[in-house]
Amino acid sequence: xxxxxxxxxxxxxxxxxxxxxxxxxxxxxxxxxxxxxxxxxxxxxxxxxxxxxxxxxxxxxxxxxxxxxxxxxxxxxxxxxxxxxxxxxxxxxxxxxxxxxxxxxxxxxxxxxxxxxxxxxxxxxxxxxxxxxxxxxxxxxxxxxxxxxxxxxxxxxxxxxxxxxxxxxxxxxxxxxxxxxxxxxxxxxxxxxxxxxxxxxxxxxxxxxxxxxxxxxxxxxxxxxxxxxxxxxxxxxxxxxxxxxxxxxxxxxxxxxxxxxxxxxxxxxxxxxxxxxxxxxxxxxxxxxxxxxxxxxxxxxxxxxxxxxxxxxxxxxxxxxxxxxxxxxxxxxxxxxxxxxxxxxxxxxxxxxxxxxxxxxxxxxxxxxxxxxxxxxxxxxxxxxxxxxxxxxxxxxxxxxxxxxxxxxxxxxxxxxxxxxxxxxxxxxxxxxxxxxxxxxxxxxxxxxxxxxxxxxxxxxxxxxxxxxxxxxxxxxxxxxxxxxxxxxxxxxxxxxxxxxxxxxxxxxxxxxxxxxxxxxxxxxxxxxxxxxxxxxxxxxxxxxxxxxxxxxxxxxxxxxxxxxxxxxxxxxxxxxxxxxxxxxxxxxxxxxxxxxxxxxxxxxxxxxxxxxxxxxxxxxxxxxxxxxxxxxxxxxxxxxxxxxxxxxxxxxxxxxxxxxxxxxxxxxxxxxxxxxxxxxxxxxxxxxxxxxxxxxxxxxxxxx
Numbered sequence: 001x002x003x004x005x006x007x008x009x010x011x012x013x014x015x016x017x018x019x020x021x022x023x024x025x026x027x028x029x030x031x032x033x034x035x036x037x038x039x040x041x042x043x044x045x046x047x048x049x050x051x052x053x054x055x056x057x058x059x060x061x062x063x064x065x066x067x068x069x070x071x072x073x074x075x076x077x078x079x080x081x082x083x084x085x086x087x088x089x090x091x092x093x094x095x096x097x098x099x100x101x102x103x104x105x106x107x108x109x110x111x112x113x114x115x116x117x118x119x120x121x122x123x124x125x126x127x128x129x130x131x132x133x134x135x136x137x138x139x140x141x142x143x144x145x146x147x148x149x150x151x152x153x154x155x156x157x158x159x160x161x162x163x164x165x166x167x168x169x170x171x172x173x174x175x176x177x178x179x180x181x182x183x184x185x186x187x188x189x190x191x192x193x194x195x196x197x198x199x200x201x202x203x204x205x206x207x208x209x210x211x212x213x214x215x216x217x218x219x220x221x222x223x224x225x226x227x228x229x230x231x232x233x234x235x236x237x238x239x240x241x242x243x244x245x246x247x248x249x250x251x252x253x254x255x256x257x258x259x260x261x262x263x264x265x266x267x268x269x270x271x272x273x274x275x276x277x278x279x280x281x282x283x284x285x286x287x288x289x290x291x292x293x294x295x296x297x298x299x300x301x302x303x304x305x306x307x308x309x310x311x312x313x314x315x316x317x318x319x320x321x322x323x324x325x326x327x328x329x330x331x332x333x334x335x336x337x338x339x340x341x342x343x344x345x346x347x348x349x350x351x352x353x354x355x356x357x358x359x360x361x362x363x364x365x366x367x368x369x370x371x372x373x374x375x376x377x378x379x380x381x382x383x384x385x386x387x388x389x390x391x392x393x394x395x396x397x398x399x400x401x402x403x404x405x406x407x408x409x410x411x412x413x414x415x416x417x418x419x420x421x422x423x424x425x426x427x428x429x430x431x432x433x434x435x436x437x438x439x440x441x442x443x444x445x446x447x448x449x450x451x452x453x454x455x456x457x458x459x460x461x462x463x464x465x466x467x468x469x470x471x472x473x474x475x476x477x478x479x480x481x482x483x484x485x486x487x488x489x490x491x492x493x494x495x496x497x498x499x500x501x502x503x504x505x506x507x508x509x510x511x512x513x514x515x516x517x518x519x520x521x522x523x524x525x526x527x528x529x530x531x532x533x534x535x536x537x538x539x540x541x542x543x544x545x546x547x548x549x550x551x552x553x554x555x556x557x558x559x560x561x562x563x564x565x566x567x568x569x570x571x572x573x574x575x576x577x578x579x580x581x582x583x584x585x586x587x588x589x590x591x592x593x594x595x596x597x598x599x600x601x602x603x604x605x606x607x608x609x610x611x612x613x614x615x616x617x618x619x620x621x622x623x624x625x626x627x628x629x630x631x632x633x634x635x636x637x638x639x640x641x642x643x644x645x646x647x648x649x650x651x652x653x654x655x656x657x658x659x660x661x662x663x664x665x666x667x668x669x670x671x672x673x674x675x676x677x678x679x680x681x682x683x684x685x686x687x688x689x690x691x692x693x694x695x696x697x698x699x700x701x702x703x704x705x
Contacts (some may be wrong), residue, residue: 100115129170201220322373
């Protein structure tokens with residue numbers, strides 16, 4: 001219910017879209033009690049196209065009486081009615097917002113405002129809500145008070161001074177149903193500015209204004225004492241003549257942080273204040289004598305860069321300790337030191353360092369001055385220069401070729417002089433690369449002046465460059481291309497000869513290693529031991545040849561049996577092809593050869609005659625020759641060679657075959673080859689001690705075979 005237009009405005013939600021043209025109609029009628037009965041109808045209200053609201057004029061309304069309201073929606077498919085709404089038009093009254101006015105604040109940090117209610121609602125009891133929001137940033141609205149309409153002004157305090165705010169207000173009927181009014185248009189106010197609440201630190205220097213006049217240059221710096229200390233609009237420096245305490249004469253009225261003046265001789269007191277529209281700060285008294293610097297200076301002063309926008313200044317305090325320190329800094333030469341100079345004071349006597357962050361830019365040279373402060377004056381100043389951030393070397397030394405050989409090259413360079421603002425060198429790195437892209441490098445200390453490249457290839461091209469490094473970065477020098485010398489003709493011959501000798505030595509060592517190593521020699525040819533050249537040759541049996549050995553009977557079952565006896569009949573000696581007719585040392589076979597071989601288990605007598613070239617593992621190195629009835633001493637036949645002898649029909653005889661008595665297919669012995677005739681020795685048994693105890697008995701036992 002809008003009391004300005006005296007109309008009842010109804011709004012509704014259209015509901016889901018039917019994708020068909022739909023007409024809405026606001027229907028209402030008067031009713032009594034709980035809207036259960038219908039009395040007078042109210043003309044239908046048709047909203048404007050595209051609108052979801054419609055207003056019923058005052059002439060169709062009956063105030064303080066219930067009425068029923070509903071909305072009818074109609075399209076080509078039919079109609080639909082909304083739920084009924086039963087209400088009294090006076091229960092839904094919505095007032096218009098009040099009008100806000102600004103009033104001058106009475107004290108800093110406060111806002112004073114006044115408002116006027118909507119004129120048609122002056123007869124109604126109302127209550128209003130007030131909210132505010134700071135203008136800075138994107139702060140939210142804050143509700144600060146609920147006020148009755150009978151109070152038309154209000155003061156807000158405890159706010160930050162010199163801060164702009166936006167305020168709004170809305171109202172509603174008190175103790176009656178209804179709706180809140182809209183928020184009023186914003187009213188912008190600013191809290192009052194306080195007088196400056198700062199401490200002014202001062203410092204001065206004597207300055208020669210002209211040859212006859214010596215002035216004083218006074219510096220000051222404000223230090224806020226509260227979070228909201230007030231905005232400073234200017235500084236006033238004044239003096240009072242002797243005997244006139246109430247009269248203050250200005251020396252400087254400036255917005256700068258320094259002032260140069262010539263103090264009159266009758267001046268008794270000099271004061272400095274900061275001011276704004278709200279007042280002045282507490283005055284700072286300045287001594288009028290302006291004494292020269294006295295006291296001991298600092299013993300040591302250092303400055304290092306923490307980052308591109310700060311400098312750390314460290315000092316060692318003198319003795320006795322001062323009451324504080326004055327630190328000044330500004331751009332160093334070639335910039336004038338008095339332009340844009342910053343400074344601050346430290347009043348802690350135990351402090352030994354401070355961080356400078358104001359007006360520090362990267363890669364700049366700064367002049368820093370530290371002065372100890374004593375009672376009423378200061379000591380001698382100490383000065384130092386430092387860079388806020390050092391840069392990498394601007395260039396690296398240029399390489400020069402001093403000497404070159406076939407496999408080496410000697411390089412040298414001249415170091416670059418140190419530069420202001422450039423970080424000192426920490427080391428060099430030299431790189432060289434051949435045409436195949438193979439690269440090598442080495443690191444040298446910063447004091448190096450040359451280097452020799454070794455292990456280069458003759459007649460090869462190399463590209464060399466030098467890199468200078470510091471803590472701030474690295475810089476490469478210009479490249480140097482060089483070519484090593486080629487080898488001479490005599491050197492080439494020496495190189496080839498040495499290479500041939502090396503290959504020959506390797507081959508000889510390999511051959512000797514294969515020959516001397518048993519594990520390597522056996523796969524090539526077997527190593528057959530020769531008992532004639534063994535340690536058995538010096539062995540003498542304890543039973544001499546003249547002792548008689550009794551051969552037990554072959555029929556005794558308790559004794560081991562000779563399992564094989566070979567008897568060769570005596571036949572006419574025929575000279576072999578290897579015998580020499582006129583040599584007295586010719587090997588000749590005796591008239592009867594008997595071989596006795598004991599093999600296997602004597603109890604397991606083979607029933608089959610075994611061939612002479614059997615598969616026994618025994619190797620016969622000699623045969624005992626002679627007749628048992630012959631009075632002549634026995635002889636043995638042996639061969640000095642330890643290698644297998646190749647037979648006629650056996651291309652590769654086995655190691656256990658007796659080649660001296662190997663027979664051919666015709667049954668005749670195969671003589672050894674001509675190349676082995678010197679290996680055949682036919683000697684008496686006395687020359688072979690192992691056979692001295694050999695005696696053959698029991699010939700009568702053999703006659704039964």
